[in-house]
Amino acid sequence: MAKKDSNFISARESRRISKENIKITKKLDKKLNRKHVPESEYLTKMHDESNVLEFDDLHTYFFTDVGTVKAVDGVSYNVPAGKTVGIVGESGCGKSVTSLSLMQLLQRPSGQIVSGEIRLNLGDKAYDVAKMPIDAMRHIRGNVVSMIFQEPMTSLNPVFRIGFQLDEVIQLHNPGMSEEEVKQRSIDAIKMVGIPDAEGIYQRYPHELSGGMRQRIVIAMALVCNPRLIIADEPTTALDVTIQAQILELLRELKGKINASIMLITHDLGVIAEMADYVVVMYAGRIVEKGLASEVFLDPRHPYTIGLMESKPVINKTVDRLYSIPGSVPNPVNMPDYCYFRDRCEKCVERCSGKYPPEVHVSDTHIVSCWRYFDDPKRGGNE
Amino acid sequence: MWKFIVRRVFLALIIVVLGSFIIYGVMRAMPTSFVEAQARQRAAASATTGGPTYKEWLDQLTKAYHMDTDVVTGFVNWLGNVIQGDFGTSWKYGVPVIQKFNDVIWYSVVLNCITIFLEIIICIPLGIQAARHQYSGFDYGITVFAMLCISLPTFFLATLLKYTFVIKLKWIEDLYGIVGRYHEQLSQGDQILDMMRHMILPVLTLAMLNIGGLTRYTRTNMLEVLNADYIRTARAKGLPERKVINKHAFRNTLIPLVSYMSYLIPSLFSGSMITETLYQIPGIGYIAYDAMVAGDLPFTMFYSMFGLILTQISLMLADIMYAVVDPRVRVN
Numbered sequence: 001m002a003k004k005d006s007n008f009i010s011a012r013e014s015r016r017i018s019k020e021n022i023k024i025t026k027k028l029d030k031k032l033n034r035k036h037v038p039e040s041e042y043l044t045k046m047h048d049e050s051n052v053l054e055f056d057d058l059h060t061y062f063f064t065d066v067g068t069v070k071a072v073d074g075v076s077y078n079v080p081a082g083k084t085v086g087i088v089g090e091s092g093c094g095k096s097v098t099s100l101s102l103m104q105l106l107q108r109p110s111g112q113i114v115s116g117e118i119r120l121n122l123g124d125k126a127y128d129v130a131k132m133p134i135d136a137m138r139h140i141r142g143n144v145v146s147m148i149f150q151e152p153m154t155s156l157n158p159v160f161r162i163g164f165q166l167d168e169v170i171q172l173h174n175p176g177m178s179e180e181e182v183k184q185r186s187i188d189a190i191k192m193v194g195i196p197d198a199e200g201i202y203q204r205y206p207h208e209l210s211g212g213m214r215q216r217i218v219i220a221m222a223l224v225c226n227p228r229l230i231i232a233d234e235p236t237t238a239l240d241v242t243i244q245a246q247i248l249e250l251l252r253e254l255k256g257k258i259n260a261s262i263m264l265i266t267h268d269l270g271v272i273a274e275m276a277d278y279v280v281v282m283y284a285g286r287i288v289e290k291g292l293a294s295e296v297f298l299d300p301r302h303p304y305t306i307g308l309m310e311s312k313p314v315i316n317k318t319v320d321r322l323y324s325i326p327g328s329v330p331n332p333v334n335m336p337d338y339c340y341f342r343d344r345c346e347k348c349v350e351r352c353s354g355k356y357p358p359e360v361h362v363s364d365t366h367i368v369s370c371w372r373y374f375d376d377p378k379r380g381g382n383e
Numbered sequence: 384m385w386k387f388i389v390r391r392v393f394l395a396l397i398i399v400v401l402g403s404f405i406i407y408g409v410m411r412a413m414p415t416s417f418v419e420a421q422a423r424q425r426a427a428a429s430a431t432t433g434g435p436t437y438k439e440w441l442d443q444l445t446k447a448y449h450m451d452t453d454v455v456t457g458f459v460n461w462l463g464n465v466i467q468g469d470f471g472t473s474w475k476y477g478v479p480v481i482q483k484f485n486d487v488i489w490y491s492v493v494l495n496c497i498t499i500f501l502e503i504i505i506c507i508p509l510g511i512q513a514a515r516h517q518y519s520g521f522d523y524g525i526t527v528f529a530m531l532c533i534s535l536p537t538f539f540l541a542t543l544l545k546y547t548f549v550i551k552l553k554w555i556e557d558l559y560g561i562v563g564r565y566h567e568q569l570s571q572g573d574q575i576l577d578m579m580r581h582m583i584l585p586v587l588t589l590a591m592l593n594i595g596g597l598t599r600y601t602r603t604n605m606l607e608v609l610n611a612d613y614i615r616t617a618r619a620k621g622l623p624e625r626k627v628i629n630k631h632a633f634r635n636t637l638i639p640l641v642s643y644m645s646y647l648i649p650s651l652f653s654g655s656m657i658t659e660t661l662y663q664i665p666g667i668g669y670i671a672y673d674a675m676v677a678g679d680l681p682f683t684m685f686y687s688m689f690g691l692i693l694t695q696i697s698l699m700l701a702d703i704m705y706a707v708v709d710p711r712v713r714v715n
Contacts, residue, residue: 157613
């Protein structure tokens, strides 16, 4: 083949791939669409009871017509109870796909969890979400795990009243509740997210509210069933800076009130620094560095993390040009079997030409995937 | 709201008057004139007996049919009569326009009502299912079927249906007509059943012709809605898929569908000329075409004005229905 390593793909090749994809996705879909699956099939045990959520070697692939995209390729991390875990990385690095895998909201049939475990702690028992059929998943969504989406302007249904949309979640997960109780709870939720005139807002349609207000409603909707885990998928990206600060303040305040864990997905390091207890840095579908927020921020080890920190504007520092990491993310189809960051890395060592680097423990909590620290985990990041 | 409606009604009135003036002008400018045709016929009949010549007949008839005025005066006279409720007598059929219209319109209305009802109950579920399983075998099947329906010419489809159901399978006894041979001898209930049987093929033809468009339209709109963020939100809430589709998605798909369907209202009454001709149903499409070709001014004018008014009403209805299904356009 002349154009071996370009994006070019022949029609025949594409047909063969899509045929194979259909075969694979059909099988996986069939498994997911089963009804009345015994609970024992997805019952599991947490490795550490103090965690709400454990991702264990999660693989989520997208079966596209040009080949399989490994959007999440062996991701493992934990979300401890009552803590905030921040997940950072550039667009397309798989941070949202990880959370969508947890909710089983992947764009099917092309997006599928291929292997790995997602252990979710329900208090008295634990489920492996990766094995759960959609039918059973419904009782988890919005109830045990809820999600705050990126786009407040479009994530509320335009044809239903705010009140109806809130009531719907409560009724769904609390079937025994009377109508007045449900309404009262919705109004309380609207009050809780700091909106005055809750009764008035209850009667409104989404288009009558501003972006910040809508995001508050989305947050109220996520909190209304007292979930154990809240996924905030770039909750402030679409908002202007003053509203951003308000929403973050609100999230922090609410976390204390309802004692939930938060998975905060963002590409804004400032937001992470402000909110997170733990930080996970992802690059091209894999975790490159994870640890306590203080460790990752004060002592970043992976060249990618260091690059991210450097490309953030800093007040009181004069530079001609803001730093940017050279090069771009490799083609997600047919990833190479060496460190994905190698071609952009300025700090390569000899070993980098070999296989993908294993995890190196810098401290008990601080883990980095880089050959530079393989022999000497205590080596400084900028040496 | 009232101000809005009054303004719309006023605008509609102007459109109706101007529209009928244009039609009147076109009718007067047509190369085939009813008066000329009549004069030629009578002159030919009286030629042997030495009666009036063509020219004399023409003068006489032009006066009798009030065609000796110019277009504007003619239109004003016509409009004056219409305002007094007098649509005149059909030239071709020789009976009052309204009576003739009343005789034929119901065939078309019944035919089209059944067709539209069928279309809606078939197309919307099909479109939704196709959208839910995008690029599946079912979706491709629907697409092929829809394209087939859109591209088949009426006469071909009608012939095909007749050949299959009447000649080969013999499920239906007559090739055309609205009543069977022994219609008069049947009891009242059987008479209705007999007419119903004769409606089957025309309804099937009309429905198949229109199914493609509406199915594709529903599918496209449903797909757009299904990819919206609020559908993901609905799923993230834990709603069962059935509720997500039937409630959250369908309510939003309804918005474009309402405007599409309001255009179907005038088509209820406008008849379908080709299908009616092929099955020899004396509906309005068939009769109005004949009247127009013959230059029957009163009948054509009434028919077009009726269509104009209906179109205006349906447009207004669409505006109101929009407000019903979409809270964003509600006027306070």
